[in-house]
Amino acid sequence: MLQRPDHWIVHGNLGLHGKDHPIAIEATLKDGHYRGSATLKQTDFGITPVTVAGGTVKVKDEVKIEFEIALTK
Secondary structure: OOOOOOOOEEEEEEOOOEEEEEEEEEEEEEEEEEEEEEEEEEHOOOOOOOHHOOOEEEEEEEEEEEEEEOOOO
């Protein structure tokens, strides 16, 4: 992966639904805003993906989380 001074891979643990798992988040800084995303599996945290219509329609196990943090003075 190309390394730039405004791009990071942040490693840590995420606690969700009573379970902790390691996670890596990609983050960038542009115009005073930190933006990033991570993908996780619901089942890794003991969450059963939602089903609709008696199980004929299912939600994917993987969920992408995106964030934006604005710096203020």
